[in-house]
Amino acid sequence: MESTELKNPDLYVNRQLSLLEFNRRVLAQAADDANPLLERLKFLCIASSNLDEFFEIRVAGLKQASALGATQAGADNRAPQQLLREISQRTHALVEEQYALLNDVLVPELAETGIRFLRRDEWTTAQKAWIKDFFETELLPILSPMGLDPAHPFPQVLNKSLNFIVALEGKDAFGRSSGMAIVQAPRALPRIIQLPAGTEGNGETDFVFLSSIIHAQVTALFPGMNATGCYQFRVTRNSDLFVDEEEVDDLLRAMEGELPSRRYGEAVRLEVAANCPPHMAQFLLQEYGLDDSDLYQVNGPVNLNRLLAVCDLVDRPDLKYPGFTPALPTELGHSGDLFEAVRRRDILLHHPFDSFAPVAEFLRQAAQDPEVLAIKQTLYRTGPDSAIVDHLVTAARAGKEVTVVVELRARFDEEANIGLANRLQEAGAHVVYGVVGHKTHAKMMLIVRREGDRLRPYVHLGTGNYHSRTARLYTDYGLLSADSVLGEDVHRVFLQLTSLGKVSSLNDLLESPFTLHQGMLDKIAREQAHAEAGREGRIIVKINSLVEPRIIRALYRASMAGVQIDLIVRGMCSLKPGLEGVSENIRVRSIIGRFLEHTRVFYFANAGEPELYLSSADWMERNFFRRVETCFPIKDPILRQRVEDDLACYLADNTQAWVMDSEGAYHRLAPAEGAEPMSAQSDLLNAYAQKD
Structure with missing residues (x-):
């Protein structure tokens, strides 16, 4: 078959629709009763979080392309406008499946185990009293309800934040009737509240949603008026950062300046409570410049990902995957000297089945070894309180030549990476931000050690990030090696990243x-x-x-x-x-x-x-x-x-x-x-x- 025939659109699956199908497979894990119950709840939350990112990045990009009149299609020949219609159909069906699974399967099964989410019509008198006191002491002092009138225009709403649109009857303190108000839930408070055990009617693991508490007490926010309706809503915004790298002098400062805009990007999706009246939903759509295809009316909390907190709050090992201790490869030996072990032979780690600890330990030993002269490393995502970063700081403070290539544009980790870049620089490390126009996604570490009359390179190369938490959740490979050819290749790549000069061809690595x-x-x-x-x-x-x-x-x-x-x-x-x-x-x-x-x-x-x-x-x-x-x-x-x-x-x-x-x-x-x-x-x- 000729190459031109292999370009036939019928031979290709659209990448965005394929990504939605992946999310459907994740959701199927939540429906699979072979998985422990709280793990199924986690999968539901992961599916919800995946869908959020899909809208923030994928749908946002397609909407921008459509607004610009773009007709360029991918290998499957779907133009942005056509693709947005298909995505809307599939995501609406997917969201319906998510909430049906939550309401009809997971919530009842969790209740059978004693983990209950109590609705307002289920609260006992004692529970109502506790919730009223919680509202008055924890919520009322920090809520700022906003009546809508010409002097109080529609407020800025943060990306993916919990909000309420409230229908009001009566006149305000100034004798006016606005009819509507917006209440923004405090970001500092959890979205799920555990009721204290021992109170009348409470079990050990009874929960209420913050949204239910606000619904029940919303009239107290509007003295002299009556709230006739209160409806959750959430707006998803374009969260893809844009920095014209060719035009900025300092990428770090540019990224710091761009990050706040992510919270208020263009709206791409509106989620509202299922019982929200049509005229109020239309009002919100108009406010955000969206149409009916962007509206998702849901029977439950507008952010399912918040349910993830329950898995940490509930101590029920019987409802979770069994714990495990990752293996330590026998090649590491008993001496504890990783340099000696790696000199003997290459060591392959398959996380999470093998421990990530040898990677951090290798860097710790390098930071403290007087024979180690230089350490070079790429960082894409590390997580908070990273031992890897701690060891790099220790090495820099010990006077070793530490060079770290920090990728500032690691999506949704930009702010954290700016912080760790500043910390490394303050410790005396050389920090660079990769190459203009190209994210540095490579996972590599180079340690240069003096051994006798020569300098020996040691390397770690991996398929995943230097992130100890995800190393227990993601499968990844990592290779520790003292192979001189591989070490020379890694050295040349680091030279390229820091000097931006051309390097001679690599021997073993492809780049x-x-x-x-x-x-x-x-x-x-x-x-x-x-x-x-x-x-x-x-x-x-x-x-x-x-x-x-x-x-x-x-x-x-x-x-x-x-x-x-x-x-x-x-x-x-x-x-x-x-x-x-x-x-x-x-x-x-x-x-x-x-x-x-x-x-x-x-x-x-x-x-x-x-x-x-x-x-x-x-x-x-x-x-x-x-x-x-x-x-x-x-x-x-x-x-x-x-x-x-x-x-x-x-x-x-x-x-x-x-x-x-x-x-x-x-x-x-x-x-x-x-x-x-x-x-x-x-x-x-x-x-x-x-x-x-």
Whole structure:
């Protein structure tokens, strides 16, 4: 098939619609009664949070494109206007599913276990008294209700904040009737309040929503008037920051100036209570410049993600996943000297099954070792109170040459990264902010140590962030190595990031935006050539997203030549498997389970001389062309076999795997009759980690 025919829009799934389908798979975890009950509630919250970000970034971008009259379509040939209509249909259905699952399944099942969300019509006399006192002491002093009139225009409403529109009867203190008011819930207070155990009618785990408390007491905010209706609403805004990097002199200052605007970007979605009268919903839509397709009327709290707090407030291990202790690889030895262990052989860590602690410990030892002269590291997301940052600060204060490439534009972590950049600079570290026009997404650390009469490089390269919390929630690989060739490559990449000069070609590493895309095309083409020559062609790829059209066309051509291709794609996938004459040799599956699948693995059989790479990059345009990414080989045959075994485990999964059909729809696998149930995550957890 000619390349032009492979550009046929019918061969591609729209990336945004594919992302919505991923969220549907997450929501299915909340409906799956094989999962512990509080974990199902977490999955519901995650689905809600994912949908928030989808609107803040994806829908916001499409609305901007549509407003500008853009007609440019993706590989699937959907223009922004058409896509917005399809998204609206699908997201409305998805939101209905979320609230039906909450109200009809999860809330009743939680109540059976003693975890209750009490509605206003269920409150006892004692509960009403406690709630009234809570309102008067904790809420009333900090609420600022705003009646709407020419002197009190519609207030600015923060992105995703909880608000109420109130219908009023009667005249205010100045003899006027405004008819409506806005009440903004205090950001400082939790959205779910646990009732004190022991009060009449209260169980150990009874909760009320802050919104219910405000509803019940709202008339007290308007003396002399009567509140005839009180309805929650929430506005989602465009949260994508724009900084013209070519025009700013100081990226740090520019980012600091831009961050506040995120709270008040253009509105893209309005959520209101299901019982909100049509004329009030229309008033809000008009206020925010939205239309009916942007309105979501919901039967429950307008922000389901707030329910996540319950999982922390309730001490019920029987309703959560069993705890576990990540493994410490035996290669680390008993001496505690990580430099000695890494000199002996490369060490591969597979989080969360393997502990993240050796990574932080490696940096701690480097910070305190007088023979270590320099430390260089990239930071994309680290989380609060990061031990990694603490060790970098210690090293800088000890007089070591510490260079940190901090990515200020890590979405939704910009403010935190500005803070850690300032802290590192104050400690004496050299801090740079990456490359103009390219996010630094590579995960790498370089430690330079004097050993005898030479300087030896030690490296850590990973698929995930230097973030100890997500290392227990996301699956990622990390490699510790004293390989001199790999060390020289990492050194050259850091030189490029700091000096901005050209570097000579790399030996082992592939790097975006320079060699990674072409490197992948070349390796796919090599498998195609093997198949065309009658040799076995085999590709296994595990990534989060696959949407780059040239890569997809290369995979289609390889499939047509007979290459057997398995793609384990967590989220967006624009490739369609199983198309007659095009992708009959391609299979696509997605694994959704306890941990967020985050590893990027590229395996090429290469006619008996296999190559296996790990990477920070997904197969997306942004990762190939607009980011600095690294892709590194696993050269040790034992470690390579371990990763191949992990891939085989994921391909054998028949309980948490979803397979894509030729139309782009996903179907959850179940064990065949008589077959053993297989869960990759459970099997890896049992193989490596220890149950608490």
